[in-house]
Amino acid sequence: MRHTISVLVENEFGVLSRVSGLFSGRGFNIESLSVAETQDPTVSRMTIVTSGNDQIVEQILKQLNKLVSVIKVVNLTNKETVNRELVLIKVNADPETKAEVLRLVDIFRAKIVDVAIRCYTIEMTGDEEKINALLQLLKPNGIREIVRTGRVAIARGM
Amino acid sequence: MKMTGAEILIKALEDLGVDVVFGYPGGAVLNIYDALFQNTKVRHLLVRHEQGGVHMADGYARASGKTGVCLVTSGPGATNTVTGIATAYMDSIPIVVFSGQVPSLMIGNDAFQEADIVGITRPCTKHNYLIKQTKDMARTIKEAFYIASTGRPGPVLVDIPKDVLAGTAEYHLPEEVKLRGYHPNYEGHQKQVENAIRMLLEKERPVIYAGGGVILSDSSSLLSEFARILGIPVTTTLMGLGGFPGTDPLSLGMLGMHGTFRANMAISHCDVILGVGARFDDRVTGKIDEFAPGAKIIHVDIDPTSIQKNVPVDIPIVGDLKDVLRKMIKLVKGTKEAAKYRKKIAPWRDQMAEWKSTHPLAYKQGKGKIKPQYVVEQVYDLTGGDAIITTEVGQNQMFAAQYYLFDNPRTFLSSGGLGTMGYGLPAAIGAQVAMPEKLVVDIAGDGSIQMNIQELATAVQYRLPVKVVILNNGSLGMVRQWQELFFQGKLSHTCLPQIPDFVRLAEAYGAAGFRATKPEQVRDVLRKGFAAPGPAIIDIVTDPNEMVYPMVPAGAPLTKMLLV
Ligand SMILES: Cc1ncc(C[n+]2csc(CCOP(=O)(O)OP(=O)(O)O)c2C)c(N)n1
Ligand SMILES: [Mg+2]
Numbered sequence: 001m002r003h004t005i006s007v008l009v010e011n012e013f014g015v016l017s018r019v020s021g022l023f024s025g026r027g028f029n030i031e032s033l034s035v036a037e038t039q040d041p042t043v044s045r046m047t048i049v050t051s052g053n054d055q056i057v058e059q060i061l062k063q064l065n066k067l068v069s070v071i072k073v074v075n076l077t078n079k080e081t082v083n084r085e086l087v088l089i090k091v092n093a094d095p096e097t098k099a100e101v102l103r104l105v106d107i108f109r110a111k112i113v114d115v116a117i118r119c120y121t122i123e124m125t126g127d128e129e130k131i132n133a134l135l136q137l138l139k140p141n142g143i144r145e146i147v148r149t150g151r152v153a154i155a156r157g158m
Numbered sequence: 159m160k161m162t163g164a165e166i167l168i169k170a171l172e173d174l175g176v177d178v179v180f181g182y183p184g185g186a187v188l189n190i191y192d193a194l195f196q197n198t199k200v201r202h203l204l205v206r207h208e209q210g211g212v213h214m215a216d217g218y219a220r221a222s223g224k225t226g227v228c229l230v231t232s233g234p235g236a237t238n239t240v241t242g243i244a245t246a247y248m249d250s251i252p253i254v255v256f257s258g259q260v261p262s263l264m265i266g267n268d269a270f271q272e273a274d275i276v277g278i279t280r281p282c283t284k285h286n287y288l289i290k291q292t293k294d295m296a297r298t299i300k301e302a303f304y305i306a307s308t309g310r311p312g313p314v315l316v317d318i319p320k321d322v323l324a325g326t327a328e329y330h331l332p333e334e335v336k337l338r339g340y341h342p343n344y345e346g347h348q349k350q351v352e353n354a355i356r357m358l359l360e361k362e363r364p365v366i367y368a369g370g371g372v373i374l375s376d377s378s379s380l381l382s383e384f385a386r387i388l389g390i391p392v393t394t395t396l397m398g399l400g401g402f403p404g405t406d407p408l409s410l411g412m413l414g415m416h417g418t419f420r421a422n423m424a425i426s427h428c429d430v431i432l433g434v435g436a437r438f439d440d441r442v443t444g445k446i447d448e449f450a451p452g453a454k455i456i457h458v459d460i461d462p463t464s465i466q467k468n469v470p471v472d473i474p475i476v477g478d479l480k481d482v483l484r485k486m487i488k489l490v491k492g493t494k495e496a497a498k499y500r501k502k503i504a505p506w507r508d509q510m511a512e513w514k515s516t517h518p519l520a521y522k523q524g525k526g527k528i529k530p531q532y533v534v535e536q537v538y539d540l541t542g543g544d545a546i547i548t549t550e551v552g553q554n555q556m557f558a559a560q561y562y563l564f565d566n567p568r569t570f571l572s573s574g575g576l577g578t579m580g581y582g583l584p585a586a587i588g589a590q591v592a593m594p595e596k597l598v599v600d601i602a603g604d605g606s607i608q609m610n611i612q613e614l615a616t617a618v619q620y621r622l623p624v625k626v627v628i629l630n631n632g633s634l635g636m637v638r639q640w641q642e643l644f645f646q647g648k649l650s651h652t653c654l655p656q657i658p659d660f661v662r663l664a665e666a667y668g669a670a671g672f673r674a675t676k677p678e679q680v681r682d683v684l685r686k687g688f689a690a691p692g693p694a695i696i697d698i699v700t701d702p703n704e705m706v707y708p709m710v711p712a713g714a715p716l717t718k719m720l721l722v
Pocket of ligand 1: 550551552553554555577578579602603604605606607629631633634635636637
């Protein structure tokens with residue numbers, strides 16, 4: 001099962017490799033990982049999407065907690081959360097298909113952020129399903145490149 | 159008053175009560191060596207190889223309970239420490255390793271003698287640091303010692319660039335350590351402790367399974383008290399030897415791959431296991447799906463990650479063993495239930511006694527070749543069981559574990575988790591530094607001893623009278639044993655035809671050397687070696703075909719022991 005884990009860490013050099021090294025060294029898998037500073041500049045937040053059975057996920061949470069540079073670990077998986085991901089997509093925009101691309105961008109409330117000859121760059125945020133749906137529909141037009149941030153998540157409410 | 163980073167380091171060591179440092183100099187740490195020059199409070203021992211230095215700090219820590227300290231230069235000095243650090247990490251030993259680093263501005267440029275030792279040791283340290291500014295020195299050092307010695311102990315590496323050592327700052331050693339991400343939990347949950355006792359008392363065939371945590375937490379006397387109150391048999395891991403008296407009637411000896419018949423049978427037939435400070439390692443459990451099939455498991459450990467890692471646990475208790483055992487004792491001491499329970503489980507104890515008498519540890523010393531087991535028994539007898547024993551790795555280690563009965567904690571020092579050949583001699587030197595009055599004996603193999611033999615020079619230089627008893631079987635015996643048993647006797651590269659003359663080697667180093675080739679000489683040379691005023695090598699030529707039994711083949715269940 002997939003899990004989303006939110007990890008507060010000391011904002012100091014080497015922390016990312018402590019965390020990623022923990023995953024690789026113990027054979028845990030990382031589907032995505034995103035890091036950035038929080039409202040407190042001495043603290044960063046990592047959002048990690050991983051998968052494994054209950055025993056493995058229990059180990060992941062405990063091992064993360066054990067790192068001296070890790071301040072707090074929260075498993076968001078069974079909590080009410082808002083999940084978002086940002087994607088940038090370079091897609092072919094031939095004279096015949098342009099209109100279709102623009103229509104999709106409109107329906108998905110995405111944005112065109114760069115235009116070149118026969119190519120649009122689209123930006124969209126949403127949850128994974130929405131992003132996957134857009135990618136699926138754009139595919140026949142010929143996708144040249146995609147860049148995804150991986151999931152960030154925050155608990156709902158207070 | 160401003161001090162240099164190097165002076166701050168030495169002053170901090172003094173203030174933290176560090177009395178000895180095992181070190182080796184080089185370009186990046188010249189400032190530290192300058193600050194050490196003529197220092198009278200911190201004693202520095204010049205080792206002969208940085209790996210030896212770390213093992214010495216480790217042996218010092220295991221024997222004394224204090225944090226061991228090692229100091230090395232950048233690049234090769236630092237990389238030479240890795241095996242020692244990994245050894246301490248696997249066995250949870252508190253040490254702090256200081257390494258010099260190239261100047262900050264050169265880091266990343268492949269400068270002369272640069273190695274990313276913080277990166278290299280990240281997976282084998284409890285934590286590590288690269289100090290960026292001289293003003294951070296004192297605080298970082300304080301944190302390093304705090305992290306190394308609290309919670310589940312472990313090695314911490316502190317890497318210090320040369321300019322940080324040369325720079326200056328005010329000296330201020332903080333009283334307390336504040337780390338947002340580090341709060342070891344010492345208190346066992348009272349309700350869980352009560353549940354554990356209730357579960358124990360309901361059962362009929364209990365076993366206490368005790369690991370190195372008992373020794374690390376200094377709770378061996380509490381463990382003995384608890385076990386005796388309820389009359390529960392105790393088996394220990396290799397790391398737990400000495401955590402419960404080996405001569406106690408309740409002792410089952412060691413369990414696992416080379417454990418005693420009764421310990422492995424007990425763990426396989428019990429209905430409840432109380433695991434204390436142990437981690438259900440694969441050398442202990444054998445085939446995991448068939449481990450203790452009928453048993454409920456109560457697991458007490460200070461490290462939450464140890465619990466539920468290899469086996470499912472019925473009652474987990476996270477906390478310091480001292481605290482948990484005290485709570486457990488309080489619940490049962492002097493109670494009627496305890497007396498009733500002792501009586502109830504008497505048949506189970508009788509079963510242990512029967513297993514012991516039908517399948518004791520055994521060997522036969524005839525007139526011919528010297529048996530290694532016999533040598534260990536003579537060492538036990540001649541030292542009255544009162545020596546500090548270190549070991550190398552291989553058959554020597556297992557014979558020492560099986561045939562020397564350890565009654566006291568911190569008297570058996572061995573590389574358990576990593577299984578590092580070359581550990582025993584430097585560890586013995588470190589232990590001797592910590593315990594100058596004790597007889598310290600390294601039970602060694604002819605292969606392993608050659609891995610850190612250079613430290614004999616250290617022992618001679620500082621008049622540390624460690625004794626090395628080599629069980630000289632002319633081979634990498636334990637690997638040979640596996641080839642005999644599982645590779646049709648094809649002895650691929652496990653015979654050691656080119657063994658040095660250890661007696662003359664000892665003499666070349668300025669130590670004493672002795673040799674026995676016949677059984678009747680063994681006691682005599684041991685006696686002479688132990689009585690020699692300085693370090694000695696006692697080379698004992700043993701039966702090259704001897705094997706360590708019982709043996710549970712890797713991956714087999716504990717009940718499938720190969721017996722003699
Ligand atoms: C550094 C290191 N390299 C290799 C091994 C693998 N190994 C385990 S036991 C052993 C043989 C040790 O030989 P010796 O010291 O003579 O001990 P014996 O088994 O003969 O008593 C070897 C090579 C190891 N444990 N450590
Ligand atoms: Mg050998």
